[in-house]
Amino acid sequence: MTERMDCVVIGAGVVGLAVARTLAQRGREVIVLEAEDAIGTITSSRNSEVIHAGVYYPTGSLKARLCVRGNRMLYAYCDARAVPYSNCTKLIVACSEDEVPALKALQAKSAENGCRLDWMEAKDAIALEPALHCFGALHSPTTGIVDSHSLMVSLQGELEDRGGMIAFKSPVIGGAVLDDGRVRLEVGGAEPMSIEAGLVVNCAGLGAQTVARAIAGLSPETIPPQHYCKGNYFTMTGKAPFERLIYPLPTAASLGLHYTRDMAGQGRFGPDVEWIDNLDYTVDPKRAETFYESIRRYWPDIVDGQLQPSYSGIRPKIQAQGEPARDFDIQGPAQTGVAGYCGLYGIESPGLTSCLAIADYVAEMVA
Numbered sequence: 001m002t003e004r005m006d007c008v009v010i011g012a013g014v015v016g017l018a019v020a021r022t023l024a025q026r027g028r029e030v031i032v033l034e035a036e037d038a039i040g041t042i043t044s045s046r047n048s049e050v051i052h053a054g055v056y057y058p059t060g061s062l063k064a065r066l067c068v069r070g071n072r073m074l075y076a077y078c079d080a081r082a083v084p085y086s087n088c089t090k091l092i093v094a095c096s097e098d099e100v101p102a103l104k105a106l107q108a109k110s111a112e113n114g115c116r117l118d119w120m121e122a123k124d125a126i127a128l129e130p131a132l133h134c135f136g137a138l139h140s141p142t143t144g145i146v147d148s149h150s151l152m153v154s155l156q157g158e159l160e161d162r163g164g165m166i167a168f169k170s171p172v173i174g175g176a177v178l179d180d181g182r183v184r185l186e187v188g189g190a191e192p193m194s195i196e197a198g199l200v201v202n203c204a205g206l207g208a209q210t211v212a213r214a215i216a217g218l219s220p221e222t223i224p225p226q227h228y229c230k231g232n233y234f235t236m237t238g239k240a241p242f243e244r245l246i247y248p249l250p251t252a253a254s255l256g257l258h259y260t261r262d263m264a265g266q267g268r269f270g271p272d273v274e275w276i277d278n279l280d281y282t283v284d285p286k287r288a289e290t291f292y293e294s295i296r297r298y299w300p301d302i303v304d305g306q307l308q309p310s311y312s313g314i315r316p317k318i319q320a321q322g323e324p325a326r327d328f329d330i331q332g333p334a335q336t337g338v339a340g341y342c343g344l345y346g347i348e349s350p351g352l353t354s355c356l357a358i359a360d361y362v363a364e365m366v367a
Contacts, residue, residue, distance in 0.1 A: 002194040005031055008185060009201045010211055012036075012166050013044035014148060014355045015347055016203030017155035022359035024162035026367075028199070031164065033187060035171035035207070040152045043205045044352070046281070046313030048233075048260045048271070051075070051085065051144040052350040054115040055092070055106065056250050062328040062361075064113045067350040070357035071142055074151075077356060081154045083147060084263055090143035090245040091125055092117070093134035095297035099249055100136050106249070107138055116141060131241040133300050143245060147263050148352060155355075172204075177217030181339030185215070199366055201342045206279065206316045208345050215341075222336050224329050224345045227317040231271020232283045234291055234307040240267035241299055248298060257294040268310055269295055275321040276314070283309035318346035330358065332365030342366060 009020040012034035024030045036042070054068035078085045094103045107117045117138040120128075125137035156166065167187075174186035183200040187193050204211045209226040212218055246259040261267050269291055288307045295302050319326045329345040336343060342362055351358070 002184070002196055005029065005195055005197045007031070007199040007201070008033060008183075008195060008197040009203055010172055010185075011203035011205055011207070012039045012156075012168075013042065013203065013205050014040055014152050014155070014352055015044075015205070015344065015358055016201075017152055017159065018355040018359040019201055019203055019362050020164055021155045021159040021162070022356075022363050023201075023366075024159050024164040026363055029163065030159065031195075032159070032166040033170045033172055033185070034166055034168050037168050039156055039166065040149065043313060043316065044148060044152060046311060047148070047349065047352060048258075049145050049148045049262065049352070050245065050260060051087075051142075051146050052353040053090075053110070053117075053140045053142045054113050054350070055110040055117060055140060057113065057350075058327070059109065059112040062330060063350060063354070066328070066354040066357040066361060068114050070350070070354035073356040074146065074353060075142075075144070077154075078146060078151070083150045083154050085144055085146040086263065087142070087144040088244055088261070090140040090247060091120070091129065091132070091134075092138040092140065092247045092249070093125065093132065093298050094136045095134060095248055097135050102249055103136055103138060110138075129242050129244060129246070131299055131301060132246065133298055145245070145260065145263065146352070172211050173214060175215040177215065177338050177341065181333075183215065183338065183340045197340065199340050199342070201344070201362060201366075203344050203347075205347065206314060208316070208343065208347075212343055217338070218341065218343075219337055222331060222343065224318040224326075225320065227320050228276045228279065229315040229317045229321075230274040230276045230280070230312055231315060232274060232287055232312045233268050233270035233310045234283075234288055235266060235268045235310040236302075236306050237308065238306060240265055241301070242267070246298055248294070257291065259295075259299070269307065270310075271313065279314060281312045281314070283312050285309050315348040316346055317348065328354075328358075330361060330365075332362070334365075
């Protein structure tokens with residue numbers, strides 16, 4: 001038997017939930033298909049939970065535009081829905097004199113993105129954070145942290161209030177593009193079924209390309225490559241050294257091995273960069289050796305043995321190791337060539353911050 005639906009969103013991570021909620025608020029009948037048994041169990045629960053300001057991304061890119069807009073939207077949403085967050089702010093630091101010019105260049109680029117960063121001399125930054133070692137810093141007043149699980153629960157609640165629903169343990173295992181532009185999905189699980197939908201939005205994160213390749217009739221040229229970049233996190237024993245988030249200058253693949261904290265005040269360091277071939281969330285305790293070396297550049301007083309393995313996340317990259325960073329790849333019907341299909345690929349950081357702005361962007365694409 002084939003069920004007929006208006007709109008199907010694949011994936012109940014933070015982006016999928018935001019997209020589904022926005023489509024439901026705009027009058028669409030929405031069902032979310034989630035392969036796991038709960039919301040947000042993969043990428044959305046394995047990140048720094050940072051509300052990014054929009055500092056690092058190329059001007060005019062989707063990452064820059066949607067992050068800056070998403071930052072404002074997310075704070076307003078958390079206030080309106082009582083989602084826990086902290087606007088704790090962030091310092092981006094130069095760990096040597098040689099890094100000062102690059103830090104000032106970052107300030108200029110962020111201004112082009114519509115993102116405010118305030119220059120601080122080293123003595124002023126250290127006055128704010130006495131444990132800090134630096135040669136200059138940029139203060140980001142709109143950076144914060146959010147309780148990502150509470151955010152996702154809120155999005156789920158709004159979706160369901162509008163008549164939407166989530167089908168758990170419902171992996172998409174195949175499908176086809178139909179002649180009229182609709183999409184048929186083959187759904188596995190305990191009760192396999194077929195669904196024909198006028199609109200399918202693929203928000204499957206690490207599985208987005210796998211899902212797309214399983215749908216016959218989607219052009220392979222529209223499906224980007226898929227690469228896994230693991231980020232490991234370590235927590236620390238003892239009192240947290242900083243009140244604000246501390247970031248070194250970014251690297252090619254990440255925003256640097258930085259200090260963040262959770263809503264309870266527990267300090268943690270990461271993520272690092274580990275390119276992998278298969279999904280593996282094990283944190284190797286030996287990686288702490290490189291953590292100490294990096295952390296001592298801005299926190300010299302860290303003591304050997306103070307770091308403990310915590311958790312890891314995997315970035316859904318669409319560029320390979322050594323290749324230039326790529327933008328979010330958000331494809332509407334005009335890009336996919338299928339009237340009833342949207343694909344979201346490479347939604348790594350700042351995907352959490354951008355989730356509400358991404359949802360509006362997708363909704364406009366299919367309006």
